[in-house]
Each structure stands twice: as C-alpha cells, then as structure tokens.
Amino acid sequence: MALYNSPMKTTLTFLLALLSLSSYSSDLENGKYMFQASGCMNCHTANRNEPLAGGVKIATPFGNFYAPNISSDPEFGIGKWSDEDFLKAVKRGLSPKNQYYYPAFPFSAYTKLSDEDVLDIKAYILSLAPQKKASLPHEINFLFRQRKLMFFWRALNFKKGHLTSGEMRTFKYQGEFKPDKNRSEEWNRGAYLAEAAFHCTECHTPRNKLGGLKTKQWMGGAIFDGNEVAGNITSHPESGKGNWTTEDWTLFLESGELPDGDEVSGDMYRVVRNGTAKLTEEDRMALITYLKDLKSVNRTVKLKESTKENK
Ligand code: HEC
C-alpha cells in the first residue's frame, strides 16, 4: 500500500480532479458569496478604492507580509492565471512556478475549500475591475526570504488537516474537507464555513515557535498581528464563549456587537462586515451550531504591557 499516501498518488488525484473540472462552468453568485466568507478582500485590499490591488502590512514573528495584487489585471494581478494556477495557489500554497507561499496566506485553511468554490471565487475576482499596481515586497529577514525553507514548515504543519473541533486528523488527500458522518449536515456546513472559508482558527488558535497551530488549544485565543487579542471562542464558560446564547452569537455575527454592548474593532470587524454579516440565515445558524460545539479550552490571552503601549 506504499503508493496510497505517496506524493505521486496525491498528484495523480489532483490532476484527475482537474481534468474532471475542465468543463466546469462557474457560478458567479456563489463565487461572490464564498469570496466574502473567505475574507480575500480583508487581506488583499489596503485602499477600498483599489480593491484587490494589494494589502496592508500583516505583522508576524517572522516579519511583515503584504498580500499581493490579485485583481483581474493580466500584468499586476492574476488576469492571466489558468484555473490550475489558481487552484494550486489557494489549495496547495504553490505559485504557478511551484514556489512555496508563506503561511501568512492562509492556504492551510483554504485547502479545505471545494475546487468548485475556489473556481467560483476566481470567476468572481475576474469579474471585478483590474488594478494596475505593483505588489509590495515582504519585509522579512534574510533566512525567511528563502522560500524553499517553507518546505520544513509545510512538512510539520500543512498535511495535517483538522476537521472537528480540535481533533487531529491526517488526510489522505491533503487537508481536503471531509464531513464528519457522526454530526448533522448543519454542523458540517458550519465546520466547512468556519474552517475552510472563514479560517477563524488562523487568528484564534495559538501558534508554536515555528508558526504552526497548537491544535490542542483549538480556538483557545491568540495574539494576532502582534498587538490584538483574538480571544478564546471555545465553549469554556468563563474564559471562552460557553455562556453565549444563540441570540448572542447571531447579534455578534450580524453586527459585531458583543453581549455587553461593546463592538469588535479592526480585523474582526472586517471579518464581520465583509463576511459573517453577509451570510444567509441558514448558513449563520450552521456556523453557530459549529461554534457552540467547540471543545472547551481553559485559556485567557493577555497582551504584554510593552506591546500594548506600542499600539
Ligand atoms: C490573512 C491574509 C490573507 C487572506 C485572508 C487571503 N490572502 Fe491571499 N495572500 C496573502 C499573502 C500574505 C500572500 C503572499 C504569500 C507569499 O508571498 O508567499 C497571498 C498570496 C495570494 C495569491 C498568490 C498571488 C501571487 O501573485 O503569487 C493568491 C492567488 C491569493 N493570495 C488569493 C487569495 C484568495 C482567493 C483569498 C480568499 C479565498 C485570499 N488570497 C485570502 C494573504 C491573504
């Protein structure tokens, strides 16, 4: 059975899947919906008048990253990309020339998106105006400028997909979303939205020194962008959101308002405004079903005083 999990087999499966998609005709409306849910705009747009022309700085312990121009422009954006190029980038973290992307691009979540949803997103992006603007270079130290080194990050962090709340799974076919047969269809739709599209975990789960997710503390809260606390959203009653009712979650996902009347700001505000607020009622309920079921983690995240002052 050596062939079973081999890269060869994975490549073959991928190519066969591509072949079957060659006659795929995209659904623009679904593309817009999934594009919003996946937050592509949030990272790839610094200036709202130049959508997808490139993003604001993303600060990580490894350096500062700038999401590139992914508008429909053939020169500066992805206008000339084939479907295969796009699928490979979003679901495999590989450039058209097979270079590794940095995990600041959350492909390890998007790898769980269906090929159809990803191609619909591409069709939607291509329907938007092209932006003639060069992408900004990343500000990272010399070592990390070697994209080949991402091999190690990937070996440690990428193939391991995780579907259910915190449980580790190793997928046969990298990270592909596998519904949990023991849960309802609604829960599975919520899991797909949260884990493949919204990538809540990329911001709300703490990371180890190598930038990999500490999956035992799944959604247990983390420092995001150097100076923001993306809190514990597990079902722990004190440190998490265990005492949030369905109504609390609904209000929050629709408007960003917290049960105490406060409002979220910054990156989370964008997740809500551009994403969760635009979900259908059915999808919002599915997401809530999944969120309320997140395994309880007792953990409170605080900013160090020094980082706070820099804010
Ligand atoms: C958390 C921020 C973030 C989000 C959200 C995000 N991206 Fe990106 N994206 C990046 C960064 C950073 C890079 C650059 C990675 C690199 O240089 O290795 C990137 C690179 C890309 C590339 C490669 C572009 C090129 O010129 O090589 C594509 C295509 C892309 N993103 C598409 C998307 C799509 C589609 C979505 C939504 C489904 C999305 N991104 C969401 C941060 C993000």
Ligand code: HEC
């Ligand atoms: C791009 C990073 C990012 C993503 C993606 C993200 N969050 Fe957040 N989230 C944050 C940050 C940062 C805050 C803190 C905002 C603030 O303090 O105003 C936050 C705050 C929250 C809060 C309020 C927390 C509290 O402690 O009271 C909830 C609830 C929440 N997020 C849920 C979610 C859910 C559910 C998802 C996925 C659907 C999600 N987040 C995706 C970064 C993110």
